[in-house]
Amino acid sequence: MTDITYRLAQKRNIVTALPGPRSAEVSARRQAAVAGGVSSSAPVYAADADGGVIVDIDGNSLIDLGSGIAVTSVGASHPGVAAAVAQQAARFTHTCFMITPYEGYVELAERLNAMTPGDHEKRTAFFNSGSEAVENAVKVARLATGRQAVVAFDHAYHGRTNMTMALTAKAMPYKTQFGPFAPEIYRMPASYPYRDGLTGEAAAKAAISRIETQIGAASLAAVIIEPIQGEGGFIVPAPGFLATIVDWCKANGVVFIADEVQTGFARTGSWFASDHEGIVPDIITMAKGIAGGMPLAAITGRADLLDAVHPGGLGGTYGGNPVACAAALATLDAMADMDLPARARAIEASVLPKLQALTDTGVIGDVRGRGGMLAIEIVKPGTSDPDPVLTKAIAAEAFKRGVILLTCGSYGNIIRLLPPLVISDELLDEGIAVLSDIVREMAAAR
């Protein structure tokens, strides 16, 4: 594991009330210029970011426990990634892989084919966003199987485009009044150990029985699931849940798609969350952490599935942009150099006990997650009733104190931790200490 060096001081340093005057000024301009439907949860305007800090235009240095939603795992300005981007941009920024291809795309495909779970023959295609990867995985599954139905699960999040909205479970804010939604999508119960109390096998059997009776395997192209559900609440399924579903898919000619857009690339302490479950998906969707912050997404899957599609059936103007591919190659090198899977496991080992120590406050129903993807579920004391109001208040107070914390969950009651995996131990400890103080203060004030 190489030592991590930082360009910016890795310190929380708050010099104005948050947001500060410069940020407030830009916010006012934003009101008049930017669509109201695009919102920001930590509205200080970024000037610089490195390692575990984001410095805003007022000179405040905030601790980043969100990584721009699990994207900047190697940091927001990793020198290797920045250099690869600059070098590639100086040569050519675009030709369109569908017209004049370039080697970086092929090399990155080779890397993903080698590092994703399973040693079968694989193929890869690149896109621009996680949603687009999911759309394309479903396109491939439908064409390759000649079937149309797709199963998604409770608490799922797969994106905001038309088909992926249909796959996503949560209405507000993702779906409300944005319909009609894409057809032939069916929702099944997931495994949510804290709330359903089921073993993985029992939860899987319940879903499978509903699939068989309500859809029928002969009509089912694909089952798509996040191996740890992200936006839905960092829900780690009970052991055996995913393996049972995968086995059933294999036995029934159904394509199993693991949506690893959030869980991929060292985030959970292995390269992919599927690795923990010992499952080998037919297709994996990837984005977020893949390219150190540059927009890039990928699907990697069985060669027979991806090669079933006619030439021209997959693609897009920008898919696998050369600058983004160069960034991804540098990101993967950096992750391996710094052994970020090990770093993610170390984050889990250090943070999880500190979160568990907070359960005596009575407002924490569950502590869970893997690697650098950890969460606390906030409930009303003595119950398992979600407390989204307290959850929001905790995140808002953390922001005021200079710690960027994200929330999530079907019930809006999850505080989720997604620190850059390169964050220093000191800064991470400080961020968790701030969170712990706030939880204790707010629980005591109830």
Ligand SMILES: *Cc1c(COP(=O)(O)O)cnc(C)c1O
């Ligand atoms: C973020 C996310 C998506 C959508 O990715 P975008 O790049 O925002 O389109 C899809 N699936 C999962 C699991 C995600 O976390």
